[in-house]
Amino acid sequence: MPTLSDPTAATHVTISPKILYFGTPVVLLSTENDDxxxxxxxxxxxxxxxxxxxxxxxxxxxxxxxxxxxxxMVINLPAAHQWQAVERIASLTGRHPVPASKRDRFRFEPAKFTAAGLRPQDSLHVHPPRVADCPLQVEARTSRIHTATGGAFLIVEAQVLAVHAHAGIVVAGTDHVDPSAWNPLIYNFRHYFGLGAQLGHSFRSETPAANPSSS
Structure with a gap:
C-alpha cells in the first residue's frame, strides 16, 4: 500500500466523496431569533x-x-479541546417545526448554550451574544446573502466589526494572535482534530518568533 511518506509513491485514485471538508475550522455561530x-x-x-x-x-x-x-452575528471559534461541546449541539436545531430535510437526524432545542454547556457573553456591537468560553470571538454584520448554485446552500458574506481574543493567545503588546498558542478545532472529513506541530511560517508572518526554529 503506497504511503504519503514514500516519495516514490505517485498513485492516485479518482473518488467521489460526499463532502469536501478537507480540514476547515469549526465555528459556533450566534444569531438572534425572532423572539x-x-x-x-x-x-x-x-x-x-x-x-x-x-x-x-x-x-x-x-x-x-x-x-x-x-x-x-458572532463567529465564535472554539479551541480543539472543546470539540465535545460542539458535538453536543451538532444534532440540534433551533428551527421549529423541524424542517422535513432534518427530521431524520435532528431535534428541536431552543436552549443551545445550555445544551452545549457554554456561557453567553454580551457583545459590544451586535445583539447576538458571544460564547464566553471560545478563545476567539468575531462580531460581524451580514453584507450579502445569496443562494449557491442548485439551491443547496446559502452563502453569507459578513463584515467584521470587532475581534475579541483570550489574552493567552495574543502576542503581548500587539494585535497579533500567537499561532503557537492558538489551537483551533478543525473539522476534517467529519472528524475533529487540532493542529499538529508547527512546520514553519510564511514570509509575510509578523510573528516569526512563534517558529521554534527561528528563536
Missing part, C-alpha cells in the same frame, strides 16, 4: 479574506433564517 433569544449553531464552512468572512449555511436552518431577517 430576541439567541441561537447557537456549529458550522464547518467558514473562511476569511481580509475583514470579510464567508459562511456556508444550510437553507433550512435557523441561522440562515435569522440572518435573512437580522444581519448581526
Amino acid at each position: 430576541g433569544s439567541a441561537n447557537l449553531a456549529p458550522i464547518s464552512s467558514a473562511w476569511a479574506l481580509g475583514h470579510t468572512v464567508v459562511l456556508g449555511l444550510g437553507p433550512d436552518g435557523q441561522s440562515g433564517h435569522n440572518l435573512t431577517a437580522r444581519p448581526e
